Amino acid sequence: MACLRKVADQTDEGKRMDKWAAEQFPDESRSRLQQLIKEGHVLVNGDKVKISYRMKNGDEISVSIPAPEPLDVVSENIPLDIVYEDDSVIVVNKPRGMVVHPAPGHMTNTLVNALLYHCHDLSGINGVLRPGIVHRIDKDTSGLLMVAKTDAAHHSLAAQLKDKTTHRVYLTIVHGTLDEDSGTIDAPIGRDEKDRKKMAVTKNHSKSAITHFEVLERFGKYTYLSCRLETGRTHQIRVHMAYIGHPVAGDPKYGPRKTLPIDGQALHAAELGFTHPVTGKFMNFKMDPPTDFENLLGMLRQGNFS
Template sequence: MLKELKLIVENIEESLRLDLYISKELNDISRSYVQKLIKSGNVRVNNEIIYSKKYKISEEDEIDIEIPEPEKLKLEPENIPIEIIYEDKDLLVVNKPQGMVVHPAPGHYSGTLVNALLYHSKSLSSINGIIRPGIVHRIDKDTSGLLMIAKNNKAHNSLAAQLKEHSINRVYYALVNGNIKVGSGTIDAPIGRHPVNRLKRAVVEKNSKKAVTHFKVIESYSGYTLVELKLETGRTHQIRVHMSYLGYPLVGDPLYGIKKKKFNLKGQMLHAKVLGFIHPTTLKYMEFNSELPEYFKALLKKMQRRK
């Protein structure tokens, strides 16, 4: 069913681009999707179809927007190799490689961890819907490391509750730019959407959530530091945002890092190394440890030679 929305432009001091105004007014719709709607002829200004995202709107303009019903997504199992660290009737622990998206999203409907899980397992929890079966938590596409997957709803509820209580042990290793001058510390800084760039998160006071990261220096190199980071909370991009905020952005981070590319990396040097939790059925504590990927270890060897 087609969804129709009407906006009347009010209280603007200067003319704004059409796509910018709509995305600000409808903050649950991304600017890129707004631009797609405009290009498809789904936006009218004063009853005239506008095809240019750069069209400048004025005070009292009437904007009509037609939002088509989303296409029904059918997820296909795919025979993609995945490294399973542990599996029983309730859950799996997998070691996700860098470059793999966790679950389908616009632009990534295949080749994801979920596609691989659907092929591997006949049973996955349904709590997070058809797009994210079994997914209790996630890590970024270019972050590697350990993830727990729920095979039934009972296990999912138990693991999700532990996440909410901050009782799951999640330890990451990261290589950051700069030399951290203290041996350890805690970053307690709230994270919300970046005020300008919708792709980014930032340390902000307004519309933010509490975010806490504990860090410890493992080794220092010439201009770089290997850091162990323990998450107390789990906000989107938390480690990447916090380390950038502290002045030590992750090496290879395309969003929060230094623009000048070095070492020919495919993404940020961040690995989810340790994952510990209470098993939903046995109620025993389980902990898993993942080795750093080969590309990560190879770069650390380079750093060693530079010392």
Template sequence: MDKTKTFHISNETGRLDKFLSDELNEHSRSQVQSWIKEGLVTVNDEEAKANYKIQNGDIIHVTMKEPEEIDAQPEDIAIDIVYEDADVVVVNKASGMVVHPSIGHASGTLVNALLYHVKDLSGINGKIRPGIVHRIDKDTSGLLMVAKNDLAHEKLAEQLQEKTAKREYIALVHGVIENDKGTIDAPIGRDPKNRKKFTVIQGGKESVTHFEVIERFSEYTLLRLNLETGRTHQIRVHLEYIGHRMAGDPLYGPRKTLEGEGQFLHAASLSFVHPRTGEQLTFTAPLPDDFNETLDWVRRR
């Protein structure tokens, strides 16, 4: 069911679309602009454009149209299943694959593939994210744990919350990091200037990343990173914060400097307690070929 909201403007200036995306911060600016184009936003009972400059006394009425429901369908897409039993699946996700369907990515996702190859998945996250206990970004490769039933899902999610499940990443970053190891402890929240990004910000959620240098190059450093928390874009944000942005990162990094699609980040190791047997399980996944090829090129330089 569509929702409506009304704003009475006082002591506010700026573009209509920016004001609404700031106020309705659970929705993206592009979503707000889409509502404006559809005539679902009025100013003083008249349709307005996205670049309208709001003024004191304006009355803005927004009809927030519910997105069309997405129903994930099984698709015969090849995926690398590292481990599977009656409760758990561990997948080595390829870079470029979205984890679950969303607006703009209704098919071709890891969930579509899982529904075909695994079939039985936990229902805790509904039809769009069945079995998905945690996510990694589209252009990040590596290991994910997936739950095949609700009991497994609850116990795996509990391990993530209590920080007993361990996740280790490999990343190639710009610049030479002098310290052999370190910890980045800085709170992360949504960037108020760009709703697509997150940033280190006062009042953000606690976020802790540990890093260790694997190899140094003339212009880059290869890092091993361990997460204590699992915030959205955590590694990418923390590396930007310390001045060593991830190579190839289209959102947080500098302009494209290396061949490849997306950031050079790989979820290399995953460790957790089996939700039914109590056995400690650890899985590793080698770096993808394109990541290794880039490292060879950087070494030769």
């Protein structure tokens, strides 16, 4: 259970209760916070309030966010493209269209469901919904993902991500032509204040985000890039490329509707490197983009969509 007690100040003055709560708990959905306010888990001066309540300077607010009810995740016999596996880690090539882990309302056909069928000894650090999951890639992003089979491996891989010692490179096709051959985007990312389902470059409740990019090919209206992550924020490459005016092709959330014919964003996790939690050896894996991505590149090279 998460708890918070605070006295509202001038910066809170006039804010709707649900918006204020969303700023305090950025990992919670707006709909869940609104329900919790209705249920009385958010009190102002000891009283229950409506979600539309406007904050006043000096209000005493207390919030208690109950832990979500435990959910059971079933194993499913779903084919996996396993690139590497030993007693500590698994590296998989996730297809576009597959969600990494279950969530309320989407409890089946995820990578975790498939992993539970393949092996029963996944790390339990992230709980029943995300066993073994150290990092994620979006549903409509394909490519390499590392999974921990033991708690010790999970701690090691998570520490490497935090210390920025992993190697993660993505391939992407973006709208427009980048003039520079390479560059770095250093812009903090947080929840979009206007749409809680989106991320944005913002100064409010944001975290440092750094993406290094290199132009591989130019195709007139589109550019083929390699992007190396220094940090790993939610939707980082998608947000950063949209921020500099070159959204990822096929991205329904951050890009234009008129785009290349691909089902989901043209974004692929092509390289993944990390130090093995047991042997201490640095391991690096590479995976070519899926067929539809390669077909797009072929058509662009032939002058289509230019």
